[in-house]
Amino acid sequence: MNPHDDLGSALRALPLAQAPDDLWPRLAAALPPARRRKPLRAAWPAAIAAALLLALVWPRSPLSPPSPSVAETQVAPAPAPADELPALRDRSQDLERWLGVLARQSPQDARSLMAAAEIADLVGLVDAQLSVARDDQEAVPLWRQRVGLLEDLAAIRSLPVTALANQDAAIPDSIPL
Amino acid sequence: MNRPATIRPLRASSFDVNSQFPVDIPETVIARARRGEIAAFEQIYRSFEHPAWTLALRLSGNREDAREIVHDAMLRLFERIRQFRGDAPFWGWVRQIVLNEALMRLRRERGRSFEEIADDSEILIEPCTAWQWTEARELDAALDALPALTRCVIWLYHVEGHTHQEIADLTGRSVSFSKSQLARGTARLRQRLDPVQRKSAAMPKHEVNA
Numbered sequence: 001m002n003p004h005d006d007l008g009s010a011l012r013a014l015p016l017a018q019a020p021d022d023l024w025p026r027l028a029a030a031l032p033p034a035r036r037r038k039p040l041r042a043a044w045p046a047a048i049a050a051a052l053l054l055a056l057v058w059p060r061s062p063l064s065p066p067s068p069s070v071a072e073t074q075v076a077p078a079p080a081p082a083d084e085l086p087a088l089r090d091r092s093q094d095l096e097r098w099l100g101v102l103a104r105q106s107p108q109d110a111r112s113l114m115a116a117a118e119i120a121d122l123v124g125l126v127d128a129q130l131s132v133a134r135d136d137q138e139a140v141p142l143w144r145q146r147v148g149l150l151e152d153l154a155a156i157r158s159l160p161v162t163a164l165a166n167q168d169a170a171i172p173d174s175i176p177l
Numbered sequence: 178m179n180r181p182a183t184i185r186p187l188r189a190s191s192f193d194v195n196s197q198f199p200v201d202i203p204e205t206v207i208a209r210a211r212r213g214e215i216a217a218f219e220q221i222y223r224s225f226e227h228p229a230w231t232l233a234l235r236l237s238g239n240r241e242d243a244r245e246i247v248h249d250a251m252l253r254l255f256e257r258i259r260q261f262r263g264d265a266p267f268w269g270w271v272r273q274i275v276l277n278e279a280l281m282r283l284r285r286e287r288g289r290s291f292e293e294i295a296d297d298s299e300i301l302i303e304p305c306t307a308w309q310w311t312e313a314r315e316l317d318a319a320l321d322a323l324p325a326l327t328r329c330v331i332w333l334y335h336v337e338g339h340t341h342q343e344i345a346d347l348t349g350r351s352v353s354f355s356k357s358q359l360a361r362g363t364a365r366l367r368q369r370l371d372p373v374q375r376k377s378a379a380m381p382k383h384e385v386n387a
Contacts, residue, residue: 007363008335011320014313016197017231019247020240024222027251031215121256132284 082136088143095150102157112156119153197228197336198272207267211259218255225268229275235332236279238321244287250278272337280347283325318370327362328354 126146133139202224209217226247233246254274261270320328326348333339333347334355341355348355 007331010316011332011335014316016227017234018227019230019244023226023230023244023247023251024219026221027248028215028219030248030252031218031255032213050226128281132281 061128084138084140085143088140088147091147092143092150095147095154099150099154099157102154116153116156119156123149123153190352197231198225199266200224200228200268204263207258207263209263210255210373211261220263221254221271222251225275227272229271232272232275232332232337235320236276236325236329237283238325238328242282246275246279246282249282250275253278276333276337276347280329283329304369315370316366319366323362323365327358327365330358331362331366334359344386 021091123146126149127143130139130146131140199269206217206220210221227248229247230243232379233243233250234240237243237246254271261267320331330344330349333344334341338346341352341359344350344355345352357368
């Protein structure tokens with residue numbers, strides 16, 4: 001007689017457990033009131049355009065050193081996880097502060113809002129993974145991912161700001177000189 | 178080194194099992210849920226509420242954690258339903274989300290590695306009839322008394338049909354660890370449920386030897 005097989009049969013014969021109360025009302029309350037999001041692919045063109053725009057207007061990143069020469073590129077060692085982590089955290093904080101400012105001043109169209117919501121979801125997922133990261137080596141790629149997502153988010157949210165700035169900068173053809 | 182539990186792709190061997198999850202959800206309901214219809218979400222939730230609760234309760238060992246696991250897993254499911262591509266059974270996808278949520282919570286709540294039976298504890302594999310007559314209530318209680326990780330291994334192996342390799346991947350431990358915990362957990366359950374062993378354990382040593 002195989003004790004494992006018998007135990008398996010006994011466990012599988014256990015009745016399904018039942019929650020002491022109905023969990024649906026709390027769950028329903030936590031869901032968005034009406035999910036009318038279009039598929040994500042509809043939002044990506046806006047996100048890509050915004051990312052390109054941001055690349056033009058984004059102030060130089062504290063993580064981005066001046067462009068190295070060819071020789072420097074060949075000999076530069078990869079940063080150790082422990083060295084890179086504080087910089088990534090700082091960068092993440094800076095981006096969050098900037099996102100806070102943008103949220104107060106930029107009206108957004110529905111497409112950008114959808115893309116931003118998707119990226120915010122992904123940031124949440126990365127945060128969940130960070131909460132169980134066991135050491136710096138595991139945490140660094142996740143922090144890089146987080147910073148990348150926040151940059152995407154900043155790009156999307158800054159789109160109306162840069163568009164307004166460009167409108168201000170250009171003199172319409174219809175105004176007589 | 179232990180690895181964190183993250184959402185992992187499903188494998189074929191995860192499906193030929195005695196899990197309580199296999200429930201067919203009509204494609205029309207999934208399509209409606211993808212469009213964000215709350216009524217379709219509720220239909221999906223109602224279809225899986227008991228298997229999800231059972232899995233969460235068995236893995237966590239208490240109702241409060243099980244409540245949070247099911248809640249968070251279902252929210253995650255609804256957020257990600259558009260990512261379901263339909264190349265594997267929907268129930269397998271739901272089960273994987275609940276399982277990941279449970280394992281992540283166990284790691285969070287109980288520190289970086291949740292408890293297990295120590296490798297140096299005694300282990301005896303003998304034929305045992307305890308399972309045949311044990312009442313569900315007693316088996317339930319014996320299961321609850323196991324360390325969390327040991328209970329997870331036993332449940333995932335026997336009920337959800339995961340292989341030792343899959344359990345090793347899910348828990349961030351080795352295959353031999355999964356096998357060892359299965360054997361030690363089985364021995365611990367038998368010790369708790371077998372009337373002969375229970376009696377021996379309760380009797381003073383000189384009476385047992387007499």
